[in-house]
Amino acid sequence: MKKTLLALSLGLGLAVSGAAQAKTLVFCSEGSPEGFNPSLYSAGTTFDASSQTIFNRLVQFEPGSTKVVPGLAESWTASADGLEYTFNLRKGVKYHTTKDFTPTRDFNADDILFTFNRMWKEDHPYHDVSGGDYKYFGWMSMGDLLKSIEKVDDYTVKFTLNYAEAPFVSNMAMDFASVLSAEYGDELAAAGNKADIDHKPVGTGPFVFKSYQKDAMIRYTAHDDYWNGRSNIDKLVFAITTDANVRYQKLKAGECHVMPYPNPADVAAMDKDPDINLLRQEGLNVGYLAFNTEKPPFDQKLVRQALNMAIDKQSILDVVFKGAGSIAKNPIPPTIWSYNDDVKDYDYNPEKAKAMLAEAGVSGLKTNIWAMPVQRPYNPNARRMAELIQADWAKVGVEAEIVTFEWGEYLKRSKNGEHDTVLLGWTGDNGDPDNFMYVLLGCDAAKDGGNRARWCNKEFDSTLREAKQVTDQAERTALYEHAQVIFKEEAPWVTIAHSVVFKPVRKEVTGFKVHPLGSHIFYDGVDLK
């Protein structure tokens, strides 16, 4: 028995290391996808398993960056007023042939209309299929933004917007905008199996969906006729492994090649492992403490600045992030264009903070710090972080009580503004600065609660609104840089940290890049030695 087991495990190891004829890459994914249509769902597991493998979008993010590059659209133009976007579609793009579907035509404008109208038009025959809740389409306010989508000809599509929105092109690169097949949709509708479109996916992407066993495995094969060249990987397997310790053991044993989200405690050992390449990149996120600026004394800029100065961020980084993070000084991470590196952060200076609080007439302040009950990349241990802030503030005479709630309740209450100060954070969706600053700090967000500081600064808000209207990147950059200066001066938040994302991959994997938006991409140069 022992010999058999040994032989089997050796056989397995050899196969994983690429000795088998077909190159099979195994990714130890962290969970099951919710489904296989990225427009309906919001989890990273779904995006990895669908949009990044099976589908393409009109435009796409370049692997390893947030730069928007052509996808199913070869090129695009924007009108001078920023209200019309015309996409010129790629010709000769083939859809996957699966056991359920054989395409008879190439991708064309009808597929774009089918994809977007399904999400947008309530009377579309597919709108209500699989629940009809198109999360990111709603979150990115696409329903309000779109005025019309027209098919100019088979290979030209024009989007007309209700108002100028410069991040629109970045939105088109997001996972939710993955393009489905209208022909497959028609075939399923005729057969009365509409829901299959979301569970038996057909796309134009680099990998063809083969099979899925919930909580166990997803299998793909390379798309031989992929418009951008066949993948180097012949077979792609997602071995669903929810526990980070076990993912690491599998990686070590050669049962998978790439794993996401390692335990921070394992990172040092991974770094030393000769079989593993530990890739790292600053995450597209920010962890912050927001002051409720509607409640005194946090309505005073001086108090907010003083409490910024009273926090020793380096200690937080050392204790909470254990080195896997960098100090944040702006509300956007440094990986986003328009990051203003000239902004100077508040120095840790308890004495000055005390003096400033006295100047503001604040003494014996009693307040609360809300600590999230969940772990997030931008805040791996909110309770510990809150304790450190509590101790720092005690040194300047501020007594803070730590408050926490269950996650749903926490979000609801903080949205309603019940907090004095609240720990929270954000992970970017589309690599556009608007997706951080307008969503988290704009005046509209102050009204609906997404802006936890409930801070509405006219100059800041109008700068952001202006940046939405112009399509010139240089002009937008200047506006966002200016907005960051206002933000720092006004100090509605204590910007705490950006996490560092670690991605351990086995040495035999080449060309794999850490994607700032969190996706795992096994195409574009990824290979096995």
Next chain:
Amino acid sequence: MFKFFFKRLLVLVPVFFGVTLVAFGFIRALPGDPIEVLAGERGVSPERHAELMAQLGLDKPLWQQYLSYVGDVLQGDLGTSLITNRPVAEEFFELFPATAELAICAMLFAIIIGIPAGIVAAVKRGTLVDQGIMSLSLAGYSMPIFWWGLLLIILFSNTLNLTPVSGRLSFLFEVEPVTGFMLIDSLLSDEKGAFKSALHHLVLPTIVLGTIPLAVIARQTRSAMLEVLSEDYVRTAKAKGLSPLRVISVHALRNAMITVVTVIGLQVAVLLAGAILTETIFSWPGIGKWIIFSVFSRDYYAVQGGLLLIAACVMVVNLIVDLLYGLINPRIVH
């Protein structure tokens, strides 16, 4: 026998309402609703929230929601998962065979080792052997499953390279699910080596899940055997000059089995609870992991349906145990 079945069926009525009420109440007692949990930091506008709640029927008073849920269940509809939009029953029965397979193997492991160990401990009462077995069973009973699983993975999978780390089958094999039981499906498939791989993958999860029931069965077998061994009829059997093996296996063990079978029946619930952790460690695609994920994501219908079906499994097993009593001791007549 028929009367017995009828009585048991009658008991199912209050149990059904009890389980549905507890499951319904439990998931709703947790703060936060599925829409908020799903939206996370992004949030959802109050209008959209209300719209989605209405769409899911979660805007109605609780009693109405409960009655409509029970009505649907009685018509065989357990609802649709709020996360995957798939019918709950379909998801459950897709995952259940994995849990059942693991639970059966773990139970067999516990019985095959636990009963002989208990008998030996009872027969060798007070000796080092007895103390050794009982100490090991105490250690097994107290073993934190998660720690035990990781320890075995590090030892057997990474250090000794004897077993795979996790999963049900190597990715090298593509086995179509027929019964959902990997051992059977791999035998039915054309893939050579798939059965061995499936067996190979079962080793560690079986040990981890079977450890606690093994410890309990060993201890209970020992105490039941000790009680029986001091009975007059055992002394009589010994006095008649029967071999010790015959005395133990025919006279003592059969009478001790009533207690042991009861304990085994009760261990089914323990196994299902243990499956949650074991399945997480070994990436085993079963219902334990599914239920936990559903609780975290406030997938109301998945939690309600899952708990109801698990309760049904436990009831079926208990019924089988009751019937076994009659086989073991013919004096027990239903």
